[in-house]
Amino acid sequence: MYLFIEIENFRLFxxxxxxxxxxxxxxxxxxxxxxxxxxxxxxxxxxxLPGMTMARALSRCGGVEVVHANPRAExxxxxxxxxxxxxxxxxxxxxxxxxxxxxxxxxxxxxxxxLSGQAALLIRRLRRCGLPARAGAASxxxxxxLAATAAERFQFKxxxxxxxxxxxxxxxxxxxxxxxxxxxxxxxxxxxxxxLAAMAELPRQSLGERLGPAGLExxxxxxxxxxxxxxFEELKPDFRESFDPEEPxxxxxxxxxxxxRAAEALQLQLEQAxxxxxxxxxxxxxxxxxxxxxxIRLPEATNQAAxxxxxxxxxxxxxxxxxxxxxFQLAVDPVNPLSRQxxxxxxxxxxxxxxxxxxxxxxxxxxxxxxxxxxxxxxxxPDAHELEPLSAELESTGLSQSVELGGPPRMGPPxxxxxxxxxxxxxxxxxxxxxxECALVSGPVRHFNGPYxxxxxxxxxxxxxxxxxDVEIEGAGVYCLSRDAExxxxxxxxx
Amino acid sequence: MVPLPILIGxxxxxxxxxxxxxxxxxxxxxxxxxxxxxxDPAEHQxxxxxxxxxxxxxxxxxxxxxxxxxxxxxxxxxxxxxCVCAGASVxxxxxxxxxxxxxxxxxxxxxxxDAAHALDPASLGSDLSERLLWVQVKGVQQLVRAxxxxxxxxxxxxxxxxxxxxxxxxxxxxxxxxxxxxxxxAHQRAGGCVIFSDLPxxxxxxxxxxxxxPRSLDDLDRRRIDLLDDLEGSVRLHNRGxxxxx
Numbered sequence: 001m002y003l004f005i006e007i008e009n010f011r012l013f014x015x016x017x018x019x020x021x022x023x024x025x026x027x028x029x030x031x032x033x034x035x036x037x038x039x040x041x042x043x044x045x046x047x048x049l050p051g052m053t054m055a056r057a058l059s060r061c062g063g064v065e066v067v068h069a070n071p072r073a074e075x076x077x078x079x080x081x082x083x084x085x086x087x088x089x090x091x092x093x094x095x096x097x098x099x100x101x102x103x104x105x106x107x108x109x110x111x112x113x114x115l116s117g118q119a120a121l122l123i124r125r126l127r128r129c130g131l132p133a134r135a136g137a138a139s140x141x142x143x144x145x146l147a148a149t150a151a152e153r154f155q156f157k158x159x160x161x162x163x164x165x166x167x168x169x170x171x172x173x174x175x176x177x178x179x180x181x182x183x184x185x186x187x188x189x190x191x192x193x194x195x196l197a198a199m200a201e202l203p204r205q206s207l208g209e210r211l212g213p214a215g216l217e218x219x220x221x222x223x224x225x226x227x228x229x230x231x232f233e234e235l236k237p238d239f240r241e242s243f244d245p246e247e248p249x250x251x252x253x254x255x256x257x258x259x260x261r262a263a264e265a266l267q268l269q270l271e272q273a274x275x276x277x278x279x280x281x282x283x284x285x286x287x288x289x290x291x292x293x294x295x296i297r298l299p300e301a302t303n304q305a306a307x308x309x310x311x312x313x314x315x316x317x318x319x320x321x322x323x324x325x326x327x328f329q330l331a332v333d334p335v336n337p338l339s340r341q342x343x344x345x346x347x348x349x350x351x352x353x354x355x356x357x358x359x360x361x362x363x364x365x366x367x368x369x370x371x372x373x374x375x376x377x378x379x380x381x382p383d384a385h386e387l388e389p390l391s392a393e394l395e396s397t398g399l400s401q402s403v404e405l406g407g408p409p410r411m412g413p414p415x416x417x418x419x420x421x422x423x424x425x426x427x428x429x430x431x432x433x434x435x436x437e438c439a440l441v442s443g444p445v446r447h448f449n450g451p452y453x454x455x456x457x458x459x460x461x462x463x464x465x466x467x468x469x470d471v472e473i474e475g476a477g478v479y480c481l482s483r484d485a486e487x488x489x490x491x492x493x494x495x
Numbered sequence: 496m497v498p499l500p501i502l503i504g505x506x507x508x509x510x511x512x513x514x515x516x517x518x519x520x521x522x523x524x525x526x527x528x529x530x531x532x533x534x535d536p537a538e539h540q541x542x543x544x545x546x547x548x549x550x551x552x553x554x555x556x557x558x559x560x561x562x563x564x565x566x567x568x569x570x571x572x573x574x575x576x577x578c579v580c581a582g583a584s585v586x587x588x589x590x591x592x593x594x595x596x597x598x599x600x601x602x603x604x605x606x607x608x609d610a611a612h613a614l615d616p617a618s619l620g621s622d623l624s625e626r627l628l629w630v631q632v633k634g635v636q637q638l639v640r641a642x643x644x645x646x647x648x649x650x651x652x653x654x655x656x657x658x659x660x661x662x663x664x665x666x667x668x669x670x671x672x673x674x675x676x677x678x679x680x681a682h683q684r685a686g687g688c689v690i691f692s693d694l695p696x697x698x699x700x701x702x703x704x705x706x707x708x709p710r711s712l713d714d715l716d717r718r719r720i721d722l723l724d725d726l727e728g729s730v731r732l733h734n735r736g737x738x739x740x741x
């Protein structure tokens with residue numbers, strides 16, 4: 001059994017993968033020599049033919065959209081096709097030359113019920129990558145091709161037996177047979193032969209005498225007598241996806257579209273290689289500006305396009321680009337998937353991707369410098385701390401384990417700091433605070449502890465020295481009072 | 496397991512009555528009638544009797560709602576808890592630490608959204624800081640949006656927002672439907688959500704805790720765990736704005 005996948009107007013769609021435009025009118029692909037190489041049905045309706053010069057095509061239809069052939073995009077699209085086909089079997093023959101954009105797969109003992117689902121999935125995935133495909137399966141490669149030709153775009157046609165194939169051939173006109181020239185078709189039509197089934201019933205010898213070797217070959221093909229050996233190809237994995245859009249891109253939506261296309265293609269590549277991405281690298285070439293590069297370490301290695309897409313979109317929402325994007329590249333670092341089974345009672349980050357998304361959104365809301373995990377600095381200076389990024393790579397803890405205190409027991413209530421500290425007026429009696437007035441709290445000092453003299457960094461330019469008291473203000477609680485040079489401040493409340 | 500505090504509504508004392516009066520006056524000025532009604536000592540006694548909840552009448556919190564004593568402690572999961580601190584030194588930060596250290600079954604992180612940037616990391620300890628996300632916001636709009644974001648993420652067991660220190664007019668600029676939306680988010684998640692405020696601000700809070708007993712200097716020489724046990728306050732149970740028990 002063979003499966004044939006065909007992408008009609010492959011070169012045209014490969015060049016249009018980076019374009020968001022819905023081209024409904026006539027579109028032609030022009031090759032390096034300036035001739036029409038491929039065209040859509042609307043262009044055919046305007047009497048434009050393959051091989052015409054661009055000038056001639058434009059003279060026949062002034063509104064025709066001209067797309068230039070892009071060999072790099074074509075090779076990238078071929079890779080996508082191969083990666084997608086590899087999901088079914090690694091025995092893949094890729095079409096070349098005139099049949100570029102097709103693939104023939106050899107299936108050993110296929111499960112027909114499963115094959116339909118697999119083929120439908122393959123077509124859907126190619127569609128998400130911007131490549132409209134159709135597929136057919138039959139018992140010979142040539143019949144599979146004819147089955148695919150009979151299928152509509154985005155559809156799969158399975159022809160499990162020779163009898164069903166003959167039924168199908170009755171519906172196919174002569175022109176659908178590749179390799180049968182227009183003159184041969186005219187001769188056959190002169191004989192009253194209109195369908196491929198009728199042609200297959202002709203005597204082989206007579207057909208050969210009239211049409212030559214092409215006739216014999218066509219007869220063998222239609223009757224399933226031609227057996228050829230497929231030439232399987234192996235492509236080296238490439239974990240980069242780049243686009244050179246014809247027009248520079250402006251705005252997040254346009255970039256988001258390219259990210260979607262690239263992420264889908266990279267997912268196929270990662271799945272084919274059996275890898276997952278550990279980090280992602282985004283490169284944008286800005287018109288009249290510095291290129292933009294960003295590497296993001298993924299919270300959890302993955303091969304899911306949707307996750308990569310969401311992560312990059314969230315990131316780009318916070319970036320202000322200085323100009324339009326003339327070139328785009330997305331790459332991933334492949335790693336082997338982690339094969340580890342989590343313990344039943346183990347607790348770790350439940351959804352690292354959700355966490356990353358939340359942190360990205362927080363960064364957009366308050367700025368990266370305004371949130372994080374607090375870390376106390378190694379100094380005696382009060383309130384010396386910094387914010388570190390929250391790490392999703394925590395060691396897992398048991399479900400029954402709470403955050404326990406370590407070391408000696410903590411004494412006293414935690415301090416709640418006033419930032420900035422509150423200026424205070426302090427009445428001293430015998431050099432001890434007796435009455436305090438500030439914006440928040442005022443009253444006589446009932447009890448106090450201190451002073452605690454603190455100083456540090458005396459060898460540095462920013463030497464500091466202060467005295468602190470813990471004071472209980474009558475009916476108002478306990479506060480930390482600080483004296484820095486001649487200034488009294490309430491730095492916090494023991495809450 | 497850290498012994499968890501008992502939040503007791505020992506509001507029969509003289510100091511508590513004064514606190515209620517102060518609160519009521521302050522809340523009346525800013526037009527918080529339903530919430531201030533909840534802070535009426537008379538209603539406190541009447542409500543408890545009407546409910547027939549002996550535990551509440553005795554100042555203890557009903558087991559099925561908000562029991563903080565030892566093993567029978569039930570964390571405020573899937574609910575919006577408001578902790579009203581009637582002063583700067585009444586135990587709000589201790590309650591926050593208690594909740595941060597508590598055993599939550601969902602999520603490994605906790606988040607504190609801090610409008611006054613008042614958290615002191617040195618007081619918390621490094622063991623807690625590692626799993627804590629401290630978000631310093633400017634103004635209530637950022638606070639509500641940050642709360643909204645974090646409540647949607649089940650990686651965070653506890654999401655606490657500290658409104659203390661914000662001007663009352665800013666807090667009251669938060670639309671009631673914003674709080675209702677946040678309440679619904681809190682109900683949908685496995686973890687808890689606590690709002691710390693100076694005055695009753697969250698009308699749709701499922702539970703409200705009032706902390707009013709000022710700290711004394713002797714507290715500085717006591718173990719923090721013992722302090723949590725002695726934390727005094729008042730718990731009022733709400734359901735869609737109606738008092739269930741006081």
